[in-house]
Amino acid sequence: MRPMIGLTVNEMSRNDNPGIFLGKDYTDGIYAAGGMPVVLPFTTNQEEIKEWADRLDGLLLSGGEDIAPALYGEEPRQGLGEISPVRDEFEAKLLINMIERNKPVFAICRGIQILNAVMGGTLFQDLPREWPSSLQHSQKAPRDHFAHVVKISKGTKLNQILGADDLQTNTFHHQAVKQIAPGLAPCAHSRDGLIEAIEDPLRTFVIGVQWHPENLWRSSERHFRLFTAFVEAAKSAQKK
Numbered sequence: 001m002r003p004m005i006g007l008t009v010n011e012m013s014r015n016d017n018p019g020i021f022l023g024k025d026y027t028d029g030i031y032a033a034g035g036m037p038v039v040l041p042f043t044t045n046q047e048e049i050k051e052w053a054d055r056l057d058g059l060l061l062s063g064g065e066d067i068a069p070a071l072y073g074e075e076p077r078q079g080l081g082e083i084s085p086v087r088d089e090f091e092a093k094l095l096i097n098m099i100e101r102n103k104p105v106f107a108i109c110r111g112i113q114i115l116n117a118v119m120g121g122t123l124f125q126d127l128p129r130e131w132p133s134s135l136q137h138s139q140k141a142p143r144d145h146f147a148h149v150v151k152i153s154k155g156t157k158l159n160q161i162l163g164a165d166d167l168q169t170n171t172f173h174h175q176a177v178k179q180i181a182p183g184l185a186p187c188a189h190s191r192d193g194l195i196e197a198i199e200d201p202l203r204t205f206v207i208g209v210q211w212h213p214e215n216l217w218r219s220s221e222r223h224f225r226l227f228t229a230f231v232e233a234a235k236s237a238q239k240k
C-alpha cells in the first residue's frame with residue numbers, strides 16, 4: 001500500500017461558506033512521488049488529532065497564513081499579516097503527535113515556520129521591517145520561476161537528498177526563521193544570511209524548507225527529490 005500522507009490546508013470562504021483550500025501542486029506531487037495524499041480538515045479535538053497521527057505515515061505542512069506570535073511568546077508587531085488560530089492549534093498539536101511517533105514531517109514555507117515555533121524557536125514577523133535585505137523574498141514572478149539561490153550546508157540530510165551545494169529556488173515569504181529551535185539545525189541559507197531550510201539531524205525525516213518545491217517538482221528533478229525522499233521515509237515508517 002502507498003504510504004498515507006496528510007496535508008494541511010488554508011482557511012478559505014467561498015460564497016459565504018467557510019471552507020478550506022490547498023493548491024493541487026502539493027497533492028499531485030505526493031501522487032507523483034508514490035504516496036496517497038489526504039487533505040486534513042481542521043480539528044482541535046485531541047482524540048481526533050491522535051487518531052490522525054496514528055493513521056498517517058507522513059505529514060506535509062503546507063504554505064499559507066502567518067503564524068500567531070503567541071506561539072513563540074511574542075506580541076504582534078507592525079507588519080504581521082493574517083493569522084488562523086484554528087490552523088495554528090491543529091498543526092501544532094498534530095506536529096507534536098507525529099514527532100512523538102517518529103513519523104516523517106515535510107514542512108513547506110509556513111510549515112518551516114510553525115515547525116520552528118512549535119519546537120521552541122522564534123520568527124521574523126515581517127522581513128522588510130525586521131531583516132532589511134536587498135534580496136527579494138516575495139517574488140513577483142510566476143510560482144515556478146527561480147528567484148534566489150540557497151547554499152546547502154555540507155553533511156546535512158538535505159544535502160544528501162539533493163546531491164547539491166547550491167540550489168535555485170522560488171521565494172514567496174515575508175516571515176522566516178529567526179532564532180532556531182533547540183534540537184533543529186539550519187541546513188540552507190540565502191546569500192543575505194537568512195535561514196532557508198532546517199532539519200532534525202536525529203530523526204529520519206523532519207525537514208522544513210522556506211521555498212515552494214511543490215511548484216517546482218514538475219520542471220526540476222532536484223526539487224522532485226524532496227517529494228520522493230519524503231514519501232520513501234513515510235513508506236519505511238509504515239513498515240514498522
Ligand SMILES: [Mn+2]
Binds near residue numbers: 210
Ligand atoms: Mn527566500
